[in-house]
Amino acid sequence: MIIEWDERYSVHHELLDLQHQELFELAKTVQKLDAATTTKAELSKLFKEFYDYMAKHFKEEEAYMQSIHYPLYIKHRKLHESIIEGMNKILKEKKTIEELQTSMQMIAKKWLAEHILENDLKIEKWRKSITVTDEDLKGGTPL
Numbered sequence: 001m002i003i004e005w006d007e008r009y010s011v012h013h014e015l016l017d018l019q020h021q022e023l024f025e026l027a028k029t030v031q032k033l034d035a036a037t038t039t040k041a042e043l044s045k046l047f048k049e050f051y052d053y054m055a056k057h058f059k060e061e062e063a064y065m066q067s068i069h070y071p072l073y074i075k076h077r078k079l080h081e082s083i084i085e086g087m088n089k090i091l092k093e094k095k096t097i098e099e100l101q102t103s104m105q106m107i108a109k110k111w112l113a114e115h116i117l118e119n120d121l122k123i124e125k126w127r128k129s130i131t132v133t134d135e136d137l138k139g140g141t142p143l
C-alpha cells in the first residue's frame with residue numbers, strides 16, 4: 001500500500017511539512033514504477049534522489065530542533081543516523097528492481113510515516129509547550 005501525506009502528519013512547521021510531503025511523493029514515484037519497463041539505473045537514480053533529500057531534510061530538522069532547544073535532540077538525531085545507515089545498507093546490497101521497490105515500501109512506512117508520527121510530532125508538542133503567545137505578552141504581570 002502506498003502511504004500518502006495527510007494532516008495527521010503535520011508538524012505545523014511549513015518547511016518541514018513541505019519536505020515531508022516531497023519525501024512521500026518521491027517514495028510514491030519509486031513504488032509506482034513499472035518493474036517490467038524500468039531499468040535498474042533509473043530506479044537507483046530515483047532511490048538516490050530520495051536518499052539525498054531525506055539526508056538534507058534530517059539536517060534541517062536537526063537545526064530546527066537545536067534552535068528550539070529540543071530536549072530529545074540527541075536521541076532524535078541518533079534515530080536519523082540509524083535510518084541513514086539502514087538506507088546506505090540497502091543501497092549497497094545488490095538488489096533486484098522488485099526488492100528495491102519493497103525496500104522503499106518499508107522505508108516509507110517505517111522510516112518516514114512512523115518516524116513522523118512517533119518522533120517528529122513530539123517536537124511540535126515541545127514547541128507548543130514553550131511558545132509564548134501574543135496574549136501572554138500583552139497581559140498583566142511581567143515575567
Ligand SMILES: [Fe+2]
Binds near residue numbers: 061076080115119120
Ligand atoms: Fe525526524
